[in-house]
Amino acid sequence: MGNTDNTWQEVSTTIVGENASHVHFSATVPSLSWFAVTGEKPAAPILYWVVVVAVIIVISIVLIWWLWKKQTPSVAPPQGVGVATGFQAHSERALNRKEPRVTSSPKPLPP
DSSP, X not given: OEEETTEEEOOXXXXXXXXXXXXXXXXXXXXXXXXXXXXXXOOOOHHHHHHHHXXXXXXXXXXXXXXXXXXXXXXXXXXXXXXXXXXXXXHHHHHHOSSOOOOSOOOOOOO
C-alpha cells in the first residue's frame, strides 16, 4: 500500500524472491512515498481440517467403546472356577447329591 494524498492506495506487487526469513517484493508506484506491506493469513488447508475431524471421531469412538465396556457385565467365570465338560459337570453333580449312591449292580428281574 502506498500513501499518496494522505490516503492509502493498494498497489499490485509480485514476489521476486524469498528465503527462510525474508520475502522480497517488487511494485511500480507513481511517486516516491511511504509504504506498508500487508497481507492476509491464508486459510488452513482442507487436509488440516480433515485430520482434525478424523482425530475427533476416533477419540469419540474409543471413549464410547470404553464407557460401554465399563458398563457391560463380564461373562467370564469367576476366578478359580474352571469350564467343565458335560461329563465332568454330570459327575460333579452326582457326587454332590445328598441321595445315596448305588454302588452295586441292580438285581436281575425274576422270570
